[in-house]
Amino acid sequence: MTTTNDQATPARHRRRARPPGRGGGSGSRRGPQRRKRRSLRVALATTLAVVVLGTAGLGWIYLKLNGGIDTFDADGLSRDRPDAVSGGQNVLVIGSDARTDGNSAYGGGDKDDVGRSDTAFLLHVYADRRHALAVSIPRDTLVTIPPCRLPDGTWTEPRANTMFNAAFSVGQTPKGNPACTQNTVESLTGLRVDHTIVVDFKGFAELTDVVGGVKVCVPGDVYENDLNPNRATRGRLVLPQGEQTVAGQQALDYVRLRHGIGDGSDIGRIKRQQAFVSSLLKKIKEDGFTPARLLPLADAATQSMSVDPGLGTADKLLSFALSLKDVDLRHTRFVTVPWRYEGSRVAIVEPDASELWAALKADRTIDGEDAGGTASPSASPSPSVSASADPTDRVDSTGIDVVVRNGTTTTGLASRAGSLLMRHGFTVTGTGNADRQDHATTVVRYGDGLRAQAEKVARLFPGAEVAAQPGSGIDLVLGRTYAEPGAAASSAPAGVPSSVAEGARSAADDPCSDLTYGEGG
Known part of the structure; x- marks a missing residue:
C-alpha cells in the first residue's frame, strides 16, 4: 500500500525536522541544548589543538635549550x-x-x-x-x-x-x-x-x-x-x-x-x-x-x-x-x-x-637576621665546624704544629688553649696576641694542604671555624666562643662584619644612588 510521506513519517520525526525555533513543541527546547553540545565540542577540539601545539612548541623549546647547554667536567x-x-x-x-x-x-x-x-x-x-x-x-x-x-x-x-x-x-x-x-x-x-x-x-x-x-x-x-x-x-x-x-x-x-x-x-x-x-x-x-x-x-x-x-x-x-x-x-x-x-x-x-x-x-643575613627558616633540622654539620666537640676526646694530632693567638681581651687565653692542645699531642710552636682583640668566633687558619689537620684542631674548640690562608702552617685565633664558658651556644654570627655591611648595595637601589666609581670617583 502506497502512502504519502506525511502519513508515513512518525510524529517525532516530523517534529525533529522542523526548523529550530518554529512552533511550540519540544524541538524548541532541544535546539539550544544541541547548540551547546556543538559549541562544547568545538571548544574542546580547539583547546586540544592549542594544548597539542603548545606542548609541541614547548617541547621544541626544551629540546633547543637542552641542545644549547654546555656543562663542564x-x-x-x-x-x-x-x-x-x-x-x-x-x-x-x-x-x-x-x-x-x-x-x-x-x-x-x-x-x-x-x-x-x-x-x-x-x-x-x-x-x-x-x-x-x-x-x-x-x-x-x-x-x-x-x-x-x-x-x-x-x-x-x-x-x-x-x-x-x-x-x-x-x-x-x-x-x-x-x-x-x-x-x-x-x-x-x-x-x-x-x-x-x-x-x-x-x-x-x-x-x-x-x-x-x-x-x-x-x-x-x-x-x-x-x-x-x-x-x-x-x-x-x-x-x-x-x-x-x-x-x-x-x-x-x-x-x-x-x-x-x-x-x-x-x-x-x-x-x-x-x-x-x-x-x-x-x-x-x-x-x-x-x-x-x-x-x-x-x-x-x-x-x-x-x-x-x-x-x-x-x-x-x-x-x-x-x-x-x-x-x-x-x-x-x-x-x-x-x-x-x-x-x-x-x-x-x-x-x-x-x-x-x-x-x-650559618644563614645569617647582612643585618644579623636568621634566614635559615627552611633548613632541614637533620642536615649534617660540616666537619669544619665543631658543634659538640668534647675536649676530653682523643684527637690524632701526630706531627701537627700550631701557633696560638689570643683574639680577645681575656688574659692568659693563649696559654690555656696551648696547654689543651699539648695534652692532646699537638706541638705548640708559639703563643701571643692576635692582630686585634674583638674576635667573636674562634678560627683555625690553615695553609696549603693542611685542611684536614686544621679540622682536627677545631674539634677541640666548640664553635670554631676553619679558613684557608696564604702560605703554610696552622694558626689558632681564639675568640669569645672560647673565652666565655657557654658562649658557644649563642655564638652564631650576628651578621657580616660591619666593615663589609657598610658598603653593601641593595638590588632595589636606584642605579645612580650610592654608586662610587673607584677611590678617585
Missing part, C-alpha cells in the same frame, strides 16, 4: 670539598674574558686567547629563599689555588700568593677551567659551591638584548680610547654621560670599562658591575618569573654559557631560576670580600673575611 672538582651545612645555596658566577668561540668580536684581542675570569661573585641564596647576598672577589686578589685537574688527568700542585683570576686559565683549555675556580673559592671560603655558571662576552651581550636593556649611570662621556688605552686617538663616543638604558655591546662595554671612569681600578669596576647586576635583576623581576618570560631568557643565556652538571638540562636550569622568584630585591645585597691593597694586588683582610663566610654558613 665535574671530574675536575676537588676531592676535599666542604660539606653543606645550611638549607641555603651557594652559586658561583664567573664572567669569562676568553676570546675563543667568536668572543673576540665583542671583546677584541686574540681570537685564540683562552682568557681568565674577568669577574666573579659568590651568590648565597638563604634557606628562606627571600634573602640573597652576592660577594664579589676581585680578580687581582692573592689566594692559594689548590690542586686542580689538567686536561691529561693529572693534578697541579697548590700555588700560593697567586692572582685569583689565574685559576680559570689552569690547563689553557678553550673553555677555561671553571672547576679550578670553584675549587679555589671553596678552599678560600670553606663554603660548598652548589652550582657554578660561566657567562662569556656573547652570552652577556645577548642576555641584555633579550631583557630589552638595563638602566645604568655614566658620569661622563666614554670614548673608544677609554676602553682601549693603547688607542692613539680618542675614537668615537661609546657611552654618553647620564642615565641611560644599554644592551648588547654597549652593556658589555659598560661593565668592562675600567680606565674611563674613576680611578681606573678593578675595585671601582666591581662597584659598577654590582649596580649593573642589581639593575638587571630588577628588570627580570619586573617582567615576571614565568616560564613564558624565562624561556627566551634561558635560550639566550645557554648559547654562550657553561654550567655544572647539576644545571645541565632545561628542566634543572628553569627549576633553579623559578626557585629564586620569591627572593626580595630589597633583601638582595651586593658586597665585596674584605680587602686591602698589597702593592698592585689585593689581599684579603682577616678576620673579617672568615666572619663573613661564617655568617653565610
Whole structure:
C-alpha cells in the first residue's frame, strides 16, 4: 500500500525536522541544548589543538635549550670539598674574558686567547629563599689555588700568593677551567659551591638584548680610547654621560670599562658591575618569573654559557631560576670580600673575611637576621665546624704544629688553649696576641694542604671555624666562643662584619644612588 510521506513519517520525526525555533513543541527546547553540545565540542577540539601545539612548541623549546647547554667536567672538582651545612645555596658566577668561540668580536684581542675570569661573585641564596647576598672577589686578589685537574688527568700542585683570576686559565683549555675556580673559592671560603655558571662576552651581550636593556649611570662621556688605552686617538663616543638604558655591546662595554671612569681600578669596576647586576635583576623581576618570560631568557643565556652538571638540562636550569622568584630585591645585597691593597694586588683582610663566610654558613643575613627558616633540622654539620666537640676526646694530632693567638681581651687565653692542645699531642710552636682583640668566633687558619689537620684542631674548640690562608702552617685565633664558658651556644654570627655591611648595595637601589666609581670617583 502506497502512502504519502506525511502519513508515513512518525510524529517525532516530523517534529525533529522542523526548523529550530518554529512552533511550540519540544524541538524548541532541544535546539539550544544541541547548540551547546556543538559549541562544547568545538571548544574542546580547539583547546586540544592549542594544548597539542603548545606542548609541541614547548617541547621544541626544551629540546633547543637542552641542545644549547654546555656543562663542564665535574671530574675536575676537588676531592676535599666542604660539606653543606645550611638549607641555603651557594652559586658561583664567573664572567669569562676568553676570546675563543667568536668572543673576540665583542671583546677584541686574540681570537685564540683562552682568557681568565674577568669577574666573579659568590651568590648565597638563604634557606628562606627571600634573602640573597652576592660577594664579589676581585680578580687581582692573592689566594692559594689548590690542586686542580689538567686536561691529561693529572693534578697541579697548590700555588700560593697567586692572582685569583689565574685559576680559570689552569690547563689553557678553550673553555677555561671553571672547576679550578670553584675549587679555589671553596678552599678560600670553606663554603660548598652548589652550582657554578660561566657567562662569556656573547652570552652577556645577548642576555641584555633579550631583557630589552638595563638602566645604568655614566658620569661622563666614554670614548673608544677609554676602553682601549693603547688607542692613539680618542675614537668615537661609546657611552654618553647620564642615565641611560644599554644592551648588547654597549652593556658589555659598560661593565668592562675600567680606565674611563674613576680611578681606573678593578675595585671601582666591581662597584659598577654590582649596580649593573642589581639593575638587571630588577628588570627580570619586573617582567615576571614565568616560564613564558624565562624561556627566551634561558635560550639566550645557554648559547654562550657553561654550567655544572647539576644545571645541565632545561628542566634543572628553569627549576633553579623559578626557585629564586620569591627572593626580595630589597633583601638582595651586593658586597665585596674584605680587602686591602698589597702593592698592585689585593689581599684579603682577616678576620673579617672568615666572619663573613661564617655568617653565610650559618644563614645569617647582612643585618644579623636568621634566614635559615627552611633548613632541614637533620642536615649534617660540616666537619669544619665543631658543634659538640668534647675536649676530653682523643684527637690524632701526630706531627701537627700550631701557633696560638689570643683574639680577645681575656688574659692568659693563649696559654690555656696551648696547654689543651699539648695534652692532646699537638706541638705548640708559639703563643701571643692576635692582630686585634674583638674576635667573636674562634678560627683555625690553615695553609696549603693542611685542611684536614686544621679540622682536627677545631674539634677541640666548640664553635670554631676553619679558613684557608696564604702560605703554610696552622694558626689558632681564639675568640669569645672560647673565652666565655657557654658562649658557644649563642655564638652564631650576628651578621657580616660591619666593615663589609657598610658598603653593601641593595638590588632595589636606584642605579645612580650610592654608586662610587673607584677611590678617585
